Amino acid sequence: MDGVNMSASFDADFVAQVQAASEQNLALCYQCGNCTAGCPYTFAYDIPVNQIMRLVQAGQKHKTLTCKSLWLCATCESCTTRCPNDIDVARIMDVLRHMARCEGHAPERAVKVFWDSFLESVRKHGRVFEAGLLAKYVARTGRVWTDFDLAPRIIPKGKLALKPHPVKGLQEMEKIFKRFEEQGGCL
Amino acid sequence: MRGHSFAYYPGCSGLGTSMEYDSSTRAVCKALFVELHDVPDWSCCGSSPAHTVDHVLSAALSARNLAKVESTGRETVITPCPSCLTNLRTAGHRMEKPEFRARVNSLLDTPCKGDVQAKSVLQILFEDVGLEMIAASVQKPLKGLKVAPYYGCIMNRPPEIMQFDDHENPMAMDRILAALGAEVVPFPLKVECCGASYGVARKDVVARLSSRLLDTAVSLGADVMATACPLCQMNLDLRQEQASQHSGRAYSMPVLYFTQLMGMALGVAEAELGFDKLCVSPARAFEAMAASTVANKQTERGSRV
Ligand code: SF4
Numbered sequence: 426m427d428g429v430n431m432s433a434s435f436d437a438d439f440v441a442q443v444q445a446a447s448e449q450n451l452a453l454c455y456q457c458g459n460c461t462a463g464c465p466y467t468f469a470y471d472i473p474v475n476q477i478m479r480l481v482q483a484g485q486k487h488k489t490l491t492c493k494s495l496w497l498c499a500t501c502e503s504c505t506t507r508c509p510n511d512i513d514v515a516r517i518m519d520v521l522r523h524m525a526r527c528e529g530h531a532p533e534r535a536v537k538v539f540w541d542s543f544l545e546s547v548r549k550h551g552r553v554f555e556a557g558l559l560a561k562y563v564a565r566t567g568r569v570w571t572d573f574d575l576a577p578r579i580i581p582k583g584k585l586a587l588k589p590h591p592v593k594g595l596q597e598m599e600k601i602f603k604r605f606e607e608q609g610g611c612l
Numbered sequence: 613m614r615g616h617s618f619a620y621y622p623g624c625s626g627l628g629t630s631m632e633y634d635s636s637t638r639a640v641c642k643a644l645f646v647e648l649h650d651v652p653d654w655s656c657c658g659s660s661p662a663h664t665v666d667h668v669l670s671a672a673l674s675a676r677n678l679a680k681v682e683s684t685g686r687e688t689v690i691t692p693c694p695s696c697l698t699n700l701r702t703a704g705h706r707m708e709k710p711e712f713r714a715r716v717n718s719l720l721d722t723p724c725k726g727d728v729q730a731k732s733v734l735q736i737l738f739e740d741v742g743l744e745m746i747a748a749s750v751q752k753p754l755k756g757l758k759v760a761p762y763y764g765c766i767m768n769r770p771p772e773i774m775q776f777d778d779h780e781n782p783m784a785m786d787r788i789l790a791a792l793g794a795e796v797v798p799f800p801l802k803v804e805c806c807g808a809s810y811g812v813a814r815k816d817v818v819a820r821l822s823s824r825l826l827d828t829a830v831s832l833g834a835d836v837m838a839t840a841c842p843l844c845q846m847n848l849d850l851r852q853e854q855a856s857q858h859s860g861r862a863y864s865m866p867v868l869y870f871t872q873l874m875g876m877a878l879g880v881a882e883a884e885l886g887f888d889k890l891c892v893s894p895a896r897a898f899e900a901m902a903a904s905t906v907a908n909k910q911t912e913r914g915s916r917v
């Protein structure tokens with residue numbers, strides 16, 4: 426981790442917000458490192474999860490919300506399950522990515538595009554339409570389907586439906602998302 | 613014989629990439645006198661993308677379905693998919709708080725009370741149907757088939773929410789497979805993550821995590837891996853060659869849903885089990901199993917003479 430001037434950049438509001446939204450007491454973390462030891466994604470993270478906990482305690486909002494790790498956490502619940510202080514670490518990771526999203530940070534852009542395309546598919550059809558989701562993802566990232574090698578394996582299996590299976594209550598679905606936006610939610 | 617009856621939430625992947633999990637689940641439940649009633653007009657639970665965006669939105673996507681179950685008067689809904697299960701259970705858990713429930717309901721047309729229980733198909737097969745009944749229903753024992761049971765990361769975690777089996781060393785699938793006559797190897801990475809939904813955006817990550825699981829199953833001499841999760845199955849089976857490229861070791865490990873193996877042992881028609889939907893065919897493993905059964909019978913007969 427690069428050096429940070431703790432006292433100059435301590436953001437008390439940020440600490441309070443994370444605590445309120447996650448309903449967790451961050452002060453309980455004593456840096457035992459259990460969460461990081463069990464985290465299967467540490468190799469891909471720019472900041473390991475225990476250090477993220479430390480950064481939040483220290484009110485380091487910018488450093489925390491701009492890290493890549495938030496976009497790579499798979500919510501595998503290993504950290505939450507193994508924290509000796511019963512801190513729901515995975516929930517804190519979730520809350521941090523909500524905040525990062527609202528502030529416009531997404532250093533792992535492909536991940537965000539994939540998640541966004543997924544939710545748009547849910548909003549539009551009520552159920553995820555896998556082939557449509559992939560098409561949208563490819564169009565947005567400008568990557569030709571990076572899984573091109575998989576096409577000959579999956580297509581003959583008839584497992585990728587070529588048409589969506591929409592729900593009847595499509596308007597209800599749209600209203601869930603619309604109300605969420607009206608209430609100030611960031612999609 | 614008293615049967616069971618549950619609301620059933622298939623989950624989106626059941627309509628596509630995990631259609632064989634859905635069809636084998638339905639067939640196995642039928643064979644074990646478990647009635648399934650599809651949740652009327654069920655919609656997506658939002659999976660991971662929803663909870664990474666917002667917890668109220670995520671809960672609302674689940675709660676729309678829980679409210680549908682409430683409208684049918686059923687108390688328990690079951691789902692094969694651990695990701696759907698986590699969302700349904702977490703939504704129910706958080707909605708115990710009236711303030712959270714009110715926020716969720718403010719997004720919905722039909723309010724949700726939040727008192728429907730969600731369980732996995734694995735859980736009800738283990739707890740409600742039970743090993744005794746399963747063992748008694750076996751027609752073709754999986755004798756000689758070495759299976760590595762893989763639960764995935766969130767079937768049992770976090771324990772406060774999932775409330776099922778052990779969170780470090782779950783045994784329900786092990787014991788079901790053993791009741792079917794299979795030889796179950798003690799798989800140490802039962803609850804390790806396979807790479808989840810990062811296959812599309814970060815397949816390097818998935819290749820690394822999945823190859824570790826495949827390596828371990830190979831080193832234990834497993835003939836097949838058994839999974840309970842559509843994402844795990846897809847990462848380990850469809851992406852097996854990507855894992856091979858990453859590790860430099862060629863794998864040919866069949867990765868089946870545990871319900872496919874159950875169906876086979878219970879004598880369910882193959883058409884409903886969807887073995888042809890798997891990328892790595894289990895045919896060789898099954899042939900080896902049949903051969904060893906014949907060999908065993910011959911030795912038995914030989915020793916009797
Ligand atoms: S396991 Fe818990 S106490 Fe230990 S470092 Fe992680 S969050 Fe802190």
Ligand code: SF4
Nearest residue numbers: 464498499501502504
């Ligand atoms: S939930 Fe996220 S941070 Fe926690 S162990 Fe899993 S991947 Fe790592």
